[in-house]
Amino acid sequence: MNAAEFAAAQWTRATGAGVDPHEYRRVTGGLASVADWEPSFLRTGHAHVRRAANAGSSVSAGGHLLMAARWFHLATLAPHAEAHRGAAEADHALEAALALLEPGARRVSGEGFTGWLRGPSDAPGTVLVVPGLDSAKEEFIDLASALLARGLAVFAMDGPGQGVLAAGTTLRPDYERVVARVVDTLGVARVGLVGMSLGGYFAARAAALEPRVAAVATVSGPHRLDWARLPPPVRDLMARRTGGAEAAPEFARHVDLSALASRIAAPLLVVDGGRDVIPGVTNGEPLARSAPHGTYLSVPHGDHLLGNARPDWLPRLADHLAHALAGTPA
Incomplete structure (x- = not known):
């Protein structure tokens, strides 16, 4: 290329x-x-x-x-x-x-995470913004702004293998452990999650396994990965972020929400772009269909992360989280 x-x-x-x-x-x-x-x-x-x-x-x-x-x-x-x-x-x-x-923004760090807590101390809810394979907290500044504008507190984070932590850590599939440590450190009773790209898998998995997740949204998040069909650039990137050529297929094997979707009790919004077609990646429609309170939003002209269609999903996603966490009108 x-x-x-x-x-x-x-x-x-x-x-x-x-x-x-x-x-x-x-x-x-x-x-x-x-x-x-x-x-x-x-x-x-x-x-x-x-x-x-x-x-x-x-x-x-x-x-x-x-x-x-x-x-x-x-x-x-x-x-x-x-x-x-x-x-x-x-x-x-x-x-x-x-x-x-x-x-008033506060740097908060712990085992396997670091980020910035922003918003009012008496906010009715806190949202964790979870990045993906090669994204980081700095990529989603405008998403954080949309959530802050609705009165929520926001913790934009890097987890293991992400952003500034990629230098010394690798991606891990059991992201619910990271989310649990973040919630403990922030000292809040419940959180919302929004996961971007591979972060959508992390957020959905955490919502299924961490009971303090009260609302969740995914954007271009995979329901399942098929390592053999992933394009070489994606496999190469995953190998770099997971610790090597042997670790990457094992990591990809864990990216499968089929057995977890039914355990997501929180309101879930799944956002996909109709033009986001990557070999080996099953988009989020099965996740939304299997979750007890799942809603699917497919934007036909949207691509991966839907940067070309922000008005079609960003306000709705922010409203979804605000309604679920703060009780504001949907």
């Missing part, structure tokens, strides 16, 4: 994460090869950091730092990128942004 093809494939993911589409086109239009992706995106992130340093207000500086965090994270998406560098830069930029924009 050449640079133009790779940039086109990442277009809706990048713009869905909140980067300016015109800046994205300028940056990717100057790439001679995919190998240029990571350094070019890192440079763009640093340009936003410099803008923050020269900004005329803390609001402007914080906005530039949030944009820098997005670009640093997106730098990690290139094949064989030194993802640890971009993840560390993204983590630092997000921390600096929140220090300016939300001094």
